[in-house]
Amino acid sequence: MLLGRRFLAAAQAGLVLTGAAPAFAGDVPFGPDSDILGIRLSMSRDEARKLIAQNYPGAPISDFNGALRSGDFQKVVPIAFIADLTSKAVQSANQQKNAQLQADERARAAVGLGGPVIGQPGDFGADRIKVLFDPNDGTTDIIGVSRYTAYPPGHQPVTATLLAALKAKYGEPVRSEGNFPYEMNYTWMQPDAWKRTKNLFPGCFHDGGVQTLWDDAYGAGVYTERGEEEFTNDGFLQGVNFTSSGNLNYFARCGVVLQVNLRFVKQGDYVGEMRASLLNLSQAHTELKAYGAAFWKAADEARAKQLNTDAANKPKL
Incomplete structure (x- = not known):
């Protein structure tokens, strides 16, 4: 992997490079109780909304649905909300x-x-947080939290300072790759899950390929509500289709994963954008697969019922 002329500076900053043995911080374990802005995967949707309202009074929150259709049969279910945390000054x-x-x-x-x-x-500048929840029971389980931050001029954090803050909160990442000083991805997983999945392809992280559960979580950077709605629904549809087909079965072994994408400015000295996505990939896989199975069963039953009704209308010959 080529990191350019700042390879030495990156190594001195403590980055874990792809292929290096991960170092796990014993006093800062990453796991199911990890959070983004205080929102944990163990919270309910209502608890997350309440926390946002307390910490960001007046922040607008938009709700998004996922719609599946088969012929004339359609089911619409709440799947996410996005809160715009961008300050008035920004x-x-x-x-x-x-x-x-x-x-x-x-x-x-x-x-x-x-x-x-x-x-x-x-x-x-922008600051948005997206909360994804279980489509089988939209009032309870959160399966993912994603935050997109575009740092405005004069408020872009120093790269080394932001990386130190991330490691102080989550411990050392198990995987780091990218093209420094342009862009880097950092992945956190629980040690046991990392050991049993690190050789899987394409892996338990977003690599820019077809990773539909990750793609949905990465949508909080879309600037228009209409665009965000389409992005969220498309991610949901693809997630259900891929889990139903078995293409994402390996996600069941991933557990809880955090991936942070940093895009740098000023020769890598500062961070211009950050995307942080915290997902329980195992739970998301299970819930979307169950939702897909229930939907296709109901769609088949509706089609059979309609066919039976229409069969009574015999054509005149």
Whole structure:
């Protein structure tokens, strides 16, 4: 793996590189009780909403459903909510930056240059958290928590400081890979689960490939509510289809997994964006597989009932 000219600095910062033996911090064990912003996988959906309301008064929360359809049979179920935690100050700065970009675009058009003026990474700030829950009982079990943070100018954390904070909270990651100083992925798992799954392909982590349960969790970075709704529903549909087909059976062995994706700015010295996703992949696999089996059974029964009804309408010959 090529990390570029900052390989030495990364190693000195304590990063665990792919293929290296993971070091587990005995006093900071990663496990089922780990959290993102205080939201644990053992909480109910209502407890998570209450915690967000207490810590971020007035933060808007949007609910999202998952819809499965087979012929004329359809079932819609609550599957997630997203809370926008972006501060008023950051929202105001975003508006000012957007107004400046629009003014720049008009100025370019006035002299015949044309074309859109597009903001650069780090121009805008955002902070959103997404909570995924069991579709078989949407009021109780949380199966995933994901947070997307775009750090605004002047508030981008130093890379070494953020990594130290992550390891202080979760311990050492079991896997690290990427292309520093551009982007890195860090994965935390329980030691026993890591040992029995580290040689699985494609593995218990998001690698940019077809990882449908992970893809759904990574959606909190989508900027429009409509786009987020489509992203969340598509992830849910694919998750149900893949678990029903058996393509994600290895997820049953993964347990609880945390993956943090960092995108760097300023030659890797600072972090511009962070995506952190905490999932109980084993539970998610079990619940989505059960939901899919129940849905297809109900769809088959509805189709058979309709067929029986329609069979009574004999055509005239």
